[in-house]
Amino acid sequence: MAPALGLGALLALLGVSMGQPKVLHSLRYLQVAVTEPSPGIPQFLSMGYVDGIPITRYDSERGRKEPLTLWMAAGAKPGFWDRGTQINEGNQLIATANLERVGGRYNWSGGLHTRQRVCGCDLLSDGSVRRTLRIGYDGRDFISFSPETGTFVAADGAARITQRKWKSDGYEALQPDLAQSCAEWLQKYIGYGQEVLERKEPPDVHVSGKEEHGILTLSCHAYGFYPGMIRINWLKGDELRDQETEWGGIVPNSNGTFHSWARIEALPGEREQYRCRVEHAGMPEPGIFAWEPESIWNSIPVLVTVSVIAAIIIIGLVGVGVWKLRSGKREGNGYDPAPTRITA
Structure with a gap:
């Protein structure tokens, strides 16, 4: 059984791999399509990310591609959002058709099913560009592109049908060109938000x-x-x-x-x-x-406990002192302190 394509894997895809060479900037598009939309869950959703920051959104309920940062809204050229809306409308039709087609291979019989697609690219420290494309159904891997081999990797028999088709149709050979086109758009977006994207805050x-x-x-x-x-x-x-x-x-x-x-x-x-x-x-x-375990005397619970005990003792001593003073006055021992005003 193929490994699950869960939230952690998707977030990792939106971020950066820990391999070499170093990733300088990344562009990702996450698309999610469902067979049974409901209030708050659109039939199709597409989110764009630069360096893990959400920059664009399209969903089938609003029906328009929209900016999610001020610098994307200010930097995009006229017509960018209209063209993006048209592209996403087409992507929605493709995703819906693929859900039906792949569902037939898995013998789905109704119910809620999902398709997740993550695509994009990384700009690497050695000047190269790395392509990313990964598709899953119902949270499980279906097919992905391997930049190391330049081929698609199928997760099971149903995905191998798609693998063979994409190879024969030339889609596999097109991936390097798609990587370069992705990198050009990423460079534009970096230019829009350079002040934000190139800041450095240590952990x-x-x-x-x-x-x-x-x-x-x-x-x-x-x-x-x-x-x-x-x-x-x-x-x-x-x-x-x-x-x-x-x-x-x-x-x-x-x-x-x-x-x-x-x-x-x-x-x-x-x-x-x-x-x-x-x-x-x-x-x-x-x-x-390194982990430095706290000694028992430096731990917060112990310090709180000791402080509470000390406060109780001090309050007790003050109470005893006041009682003695009052007792002494009643006994006529000559001690008659001047009135005092307690201040904080």
Whole structure:
């Protein structure tokens, strides 16, 4: 069975791969089509992203391609939005037809079914362009383009029908040209939003650990970074432990920055051997971070408890002192303090 094409995979596709060479900028279009639209869930939705930032939207309910950033609205030439609307209307017809066609191969019998398509390109640090195209149905991989081999990869027998057709129709051979066209549009969009897209905000990195059932789970979180290209790796000594690492997606925040994480399991006795390595364009050099468990006296719960106890003791002592003063006055011991006004 083909692996699931879940939200984490889609978000990763909207962001940046952790491979080499380094990704400078990325353009993605995410299209989602459904067989049974409902209020709030249009039959067809298309979102455009530059470096993980949503820049355009089209859905079948509104029926028009629209900008999602001020710099896209200001930079696009006259006719851009009308032409984009026409393209998306055509894409909707294609997606609907493909849902019906592929549904016949899988013997669907009604119900809700979905088609997800992610396409775009990356501008790489070596000057090359990498093409991305991936299609899934009902959240599972169907077919994808491999830039390494220049061929389409089918997930199952139903997808191999499409694979053979695209090869014979010349669509497979067209991918390098589509990559170059995508890169030209990406360069235009970068020009529209250069001030925003080329800023650099380093991540705030936090490492934590949790021991349970004899296993120590170490988590390395990176918050508030931009652009959305980051490498987070766990090291044991000087050795990368990517095979044992679980990564979260590069997820956008509401303020235009991103967050991500990497997690690894270790033996408690080997804790000091593990380090988190974070590399980002906003950092002068890669940072190395370790988990520093708090001592019991420095932990927040203990400090709060100690503070509460201390406050109770102080209040008690003050109360005893006031009681003694009042008792002494009643007994006529000669002590008659002047009236005082308590101030904060």
